[in-house]
Amino acid sequence: MSGTYLGMPAFPEAAREAVGNATLRGNLRHATHTIRAKRAKAVSEVSDWAELREAGKRIKDHTLRHLDRYLVQLEESVTAAGGVVHWAADADEANEIVTRLVKMTGEPEAVKVKSMATQEIGLNEALEAEGIRAYETDLAELIVQLGKDRPSHILVPAIHRNRGEIRDIFTREMSEWGRPAPEGLTDTPAELAETARLHLREKFLRARVGISGANFMVAETGTLVVVESEGNGRMCLTLPETLISVVGIEKIVPTWQDLEVFLQTLPRSSTAERMNPYTSTWTGTTDEDGPQNFHLVLLDNGRTDTLADEVGRQALRCIRCSACLNVCPVYERAGGHAYGSVYPGPIGAILSPQLRGTGSEIDASLPYASSLCGACYEVCPVAIDIPEVLVHLRERVVQGGEVTRAGNKVVLRPAKGHAAERAAMRAARWAFLHPGALRTGQRAASRTRRFHPRTLPGPGRAWSGTRELPPVPAEPFRDWWQRTRGGKDGDR
Amino acid sequence: MRVALFLTCVNDTLYPDTGRAVVKLLTRLGVDVDFPSGQTCCGQAHYNTGYRHEAEPLARHFSDVFGAYEAIVTPSGSCGAMVRELYPRMGERARAEGRGDTLAATLAPVVPKTYELTEFLVDVLGVTDVGAYYPHKVTYHPTCHGLRGLGLGERPRRLLQAVKGLELAELPGADECCGFGGTFALKNPDVSAAMGADKVRNAESTGAEVLCAADNSCLMHIGGTMARLRTGMRPVHIAEILASTEEEPAV
Numbered sequence: 001m002s003g004t005y006l007g008m009p010a011f012p013e014a015a016r017e018a019v020g021n022a023t024l025r026g027n028l029r030h031a032t033h034t035i036r037a038k039r040a041k042a043v044s045e046v047s048d049w050a051e052l053r054e055a056g057k058r059i060k061d062h063t064l065r066h067l068d069r070y071l072v073q074l075e076e077s078v079t080a081a082g083g084v085v086h087w088a089a090d091a092d093e094a095n096e097i098v099t100r101l102v103k104m105t106g107e108p109e110a111v112k113v114k115s116m117a118t119q120e121i122g123l124n125e126a127l128e129a130e131g132i133r134a135y136e137t138d139l140a141e142l143i144v145q146l147g148k149d150r151p152s153h154i155l156v157p158a159i160h161r162n163r164g165e166i167r168d169i170f171t172r173e174m175s176e177w178g179r180p181a182p183e184g185l186t187d188t189p190a191e192l193a194e195t196a197r198l199h200l201r202e203k204f205l206r207a208r209v210g211i212s213g214a215n216f217m218v219a220e221t222g223t224l225v226v227v228e229s230e231g232n233g234r235m236c237l238t239l240p241e242t243l244i245s246v247v248g249i250e251k252i253v254p255t256w257q258d259l260e261v262f263l264q265t266l267p268r269s270s271t272a273e274r275m276n277p278y279t280s281t282w283t284g285t286t287d288e289d290g291p292q293n294f295h296l297v298l299l300d301n302g303r304t305d306t307l308a309d310e311v312g313r314q315a316l317r318c319i320r321c322s323a324c325l326n327v328c329p330v331y332e333r334a335g336g337h338a339y340g341s342v343y344p345g346p347i348g349a350i351l352s353p354q355l356r357g358t359g360s361e362i363d364a365s366l367p368y369a370s371s372l373c374g375a376c377y378e379v380c381p382v383a384i385d386i387p388e389v390l391v392h393l394r395e396r397v398v399q400g401g402e403v404t405r406a407g408n409k410v411v412l413r414p415a416k417g418h419a420a421e422r423a424a425m426r427a428a429r430w431a432f433l434h435p436g437a438l439r440t441g442q443r444a445a446s447r448t449r450r451f452h453p454r455t456l457p458g459p460g461r462a463w464s465g466t467r468e469l470p471p472v473p474a475e476p477f478r479d480w481w482q483r484t485r486g487g488k489d490g491d492r
Numbered sequence: 493m494r495v496a497l498f499l500t501c502v503n504d505t506l507y508p509d510t511g512r513a514v515v516k517l518l519t520r521l522g523v524d525v526d527f528p529s530g531q532t533c534c535g536q537a538h539y540n541t542g543y544r545h546e547a548e549p550l551a552r553h554f555s556d557v558f559g560a561y562e563a564i565v566t567p568s569g570s571c572g573a574m575v576r577e578l579y580p581r582m583g584e585r586a587r588a589e590g591r592g593d594t595l596a597a598t599l600a601p602v603v604p605k606t607y608e609l610t611e612f613l614v615d616v617l618g619v620t621d622v623g624a625y626y627p628h629k630v631t632y633h634p635t636c637h638g639l640r641g642l643g644l645g646e647r648p649r650r651l652l653q654a655v656k657g658l659e660l661a662e663l664p665g666a667d668e669c670c671g672f673g674g675t676f677a678l679k680n681p682d683v684s685a686a687m688g689a690d691k692v693r694n695a696e697s698t699g700a701e702v703l704c705a706a707d708n709s710c711l712m713h714i715g716g717t718m719a720r721l722r723t724g725m726r727p728v729h730i731a732e733i734l735a736s737t738e739e740e741p742a743v
Contacts, residue, residue: 008735012680310588333686369680371673371687372540373636388581394542425538427530429546432532433500433553442505463680467688467716470506477499479506481527 008340012363014195024160024335031159032326038272039323039379047267055261057383060317063252064307070219071298077222081170081284083294088246094299095126098211098244101295102132105242107209113226113233114138115213116154116320117246117299119342120355123211134211135177135203137147137232139196146173152336152344154322155270161185176354200232210240210291214247215319216262219302222281224296227266227276234280243282243291248299249326250307250316262319265381269321308404311392315350317382322347324376324386330369334450339366345378350389357405364415367393386403398422420459442476449474494524496561498554498606500571500617500708501533503697507708513735513742514609517624520735521617525565530557536574541675544582548595549580559649563616564606567731569638569707570609577641579603605715607637609731614647620654625738630728631700633691633714635707636669648706648730655733661698665690672713688717696723706730 008014018024043049063070073083088094102110108126109490112118112134124134124145134452136145143158144151147169151157158166170192179199185191212233216225226233232301237243253259267276285294307313317419325331325345336344340362341352349370353363370376396403398421400412413421431437445452449472455464463469475483495518499511511527518525535550555573558564566572580603583596613619632652638644652660670676671687691714695703703718705711708729715727728742734740 012682015680016682019686025686311585329671329687330680330683333683336643337528348617355577367542368676370672370683371636371669371676373639373669373673375636375667375669378640391540391542391544394540395544396542398542399545421541422543425541425543425546429538429543429550432535432550435530435532438501438532445505463716466685466720467680467713468719469716470712472506473508477504477511478506478527479528480512481529485527 002033008362010361011338011369012365013341014338018335018338019108019333025333026159027162027330028335031156032332035272035326039269039326042272042274052261052265053381056265056381057317059253059258060382061260063254063257064250064313065317067249070254071249074217074219074222074252078284078296081222082456083222083284083296084189086295086297087296088299090301091121094121094246094297095123096295098123098246099127099130101244102127102209105209108134109207110209111135111137111203111207111236111240113212113236114141115246116342117213117248118211119151121301123246128263137200137203137236139230142196143169144450146170146177150337151282151342153325154320154343154490163189163192166192170195180201194357204235204239207240209242210236212236212243212245214245214251216253216259217247217251218256221283223281225259226280228278229271229276231278234315237280237282238290242293244295244297246297246299249303266319266321269323269381295350305404306354312354312389313391314384315354317384318347318351321381321383323379323381327375327379329355329373330371346386350386350393353393358415364397439478445472446474446476493562495563495565495741496558497525498529498531498558498564498566500566500568503567503708507729508680509709510567510729510731513731517622517731517735521619521622528557534571536557536571537674539578541709548582551582552598555598559601561606564602565609565612566606567609567706569608569635569642569644570709571600571664573637573641575606576603599650608642608644608706610644610647610651611642613651620650620733622651624734624736625656625657625741626733626736628702629659629661629700630702630704631661631663631695631698633663633670633703633705634666635705635710638706639667650696651734661700663698670710670714672710677713692717692721692723697727700725702726702728704728704730704733
């Protein structure tokens with residue numbers, strides 16, 4: 001994944017700053033609650049939502065189970081339609097392929113359709129290093145790029161910004177990249193949108209290279225499917241001579257018929273629309289119409305390793321709708337940047353530590369960035385049991401175990417920093433397996449209750465810093481039971 | 493009917509009043525209650541923090557203690573969900589790891605007969621009016637594992653609505669997590685506290701005197717936040733409300 005995110009602190013520290021930022025919290029709360037309510041309404045309109053959700057899950061699971069076969073079929077279909085398929089094992093390989101392809105065109109710039117895969121590999125930075133400028137054309141991505149910022153949401157990358165901040169960014173930065181913002185620009189949405197439209201139109205009409213990702217790739221025909229709301233994607237797919245698409249290998253669906261399910265569940269889950277405004281499907285090349293050169297870069301970058309994990313592989317069903325972000329109470333407070341990845345929120349908390357491994361501090365902390373409330377699982381249109389995977393990854397962090405990295409089975413050691421916790425868990429287990437010991441502990445706590453401090457030392461400080469501790473009662477229940485009903489049920 | 497009370501380690505140690513209320517309530521409804529004193533912890537804290545292998549012996553212990561009973565009743569949505577939802581999963585994982593069917597077979601008997609208290613009242617005893625009296629304005633927080641894990645649905649609200657003297661106030665954002673989340677409260681204290689504060693502010697906006705839930709762990713977090721924010725509201729377990737009568741009113 002992008003080097004931009006390396007060196008991120010663990011989630012709790014990264015979240016602390018966001019929790020303390022009142023503007024950010026206000027922006028996030030407003031945006032997530034609005035879309036949450038709209039999504040619920042859009043979903044409730046569909047009478048067979050539960051069946052659609054199950055169908056989406058099954059199609060994805062079937063495809064993942066036979067991914068080798070469908071990938072070969074896809075390569076054959078794309079090639080037959082006039083495209084060229086490239087295989088990239090990791091981010092470096094993918095970046096090298098795309099950079100080489102752009103250089104072959106002799107062009108110094110490219111227009112981009114919003115794409116998670118290219119963000120995941122840090123493509124813009126890689127192109128920049130080779131003197132190629134990549135222009136983001138999705139409105140929110142443009143705001144992020146101009147603001148020298150990072151996306152904080154899968155669908156609404158600039159969700160952490162409000163209108164005033166966007167006006168300031170446009171006024172300050174647009175002239176650096178092309179057509180400047182008009183004098184006296186206000187923060188009304190229509191004016192901001194028009195400013196972006198004029199700024200971008202120059203780029204669409206000039207560009208000879210377009211770079212995209214894909215929401216789906218249809219194996220039977222080699223068709224690239226891009227769904228979007230602004231029309232910028234269609235501009236990028238239509239006007240340039242060369243189209244380069246970087247697509248994660250899990251994006252395959254076997255047939256056109258399978259799209260029927262996802263083209264219903266994706267827009268309703270993500271933007272709360274009945275149908276997304278633009279659905280573009282491209283199959284190879286056609287003479288004198290659209291791009292004359294089409295390159296498909298199929299990206300692994302940790303996906304095969306993730307597929308090898310029986311519990312964790314369900315994360316690959318994700319269709320990037322971001323419903324889980326909008327409903328997550330932790331995301332709402334911590335913001336997307338705290339997750340240290342292009343995939344924030346609940347899905348990011350299970351996807352990033354699988355794609356990247358749990359070696360870094362931030363990746364080892366992500367499985368804990370959830371209260372396991374289950375709201376994410378409830379809204380997921382492909383039924384990814386995110387809480388289940390979170391707990392599974394927690395196990396990997398604290399206990400280590402066998403995982404697949406770069407195609408090889410390796411045995412992970414437990415992550416650092418959990419020794420005290422592990423000791424406490426073992427001690428607790430021992431006490432819980434010896435009811436007498438538990439009772440002795442309870443009695444000791446009851447007898448010393450007058451001397452209990454109101455604040456706790458060590459990890460307990462995290463509790464007593466913001467909450468009062470419950471008082472320990474004079475008598476635990478089991479003693480009361482023994483005293484009043486003693487011997488009634490024996491001592492099982 | 494003879495049932496086993498699975499009180500949970502947290503309630504036993506910190507909230508014995510809830511246990512006494514469950515005993516009083518079920519006895520009043522003609523249920524013969526046992527408290528198997530060998531019980532300790534269902535293993536949820538271990539399991540959810542990533543110590544599945546530490547949780548397995550605790551689950552086995554639970555099965556040993558409770559396996560012989562006709563029904564197991566617990567006043568905790570999350571511990572109930574641990575047994576019903578996660579014990580089968582622990583069995584499946586053990587099988588997937590090539591450890592045979594032993595764990596699954598050991599845990600299977602307790603899974604279908606473990607009930608959260610409100611579930612037991614409504615589904616098994618078939619009552620919604622338990623003859624309670626509680627003259628206070630109350631708002632109800634459906635805790636996450638009760639709501640989504642067990643699917644308690646409207647059961648707790650129906651029970652509360654039937655309580656004489658009780659005025660039920662709808663809690664805004666009721667289905668949002670309070671931020672407790674077990675060890676989450678310790679591992680991510682800032683986010684947890686922010687979630688708790690929002691929950692308390694929503695509760696305050698109802699004008700209720702009491703916030704009620706079916707899980708003392710969440711109530712410990714919410715109540716601790718209420719006390720620190722000096723709201724004047726009180727956290728009360730639903731069992732204590734349902735056990736309260738005109739003759740013996742709860743405080």
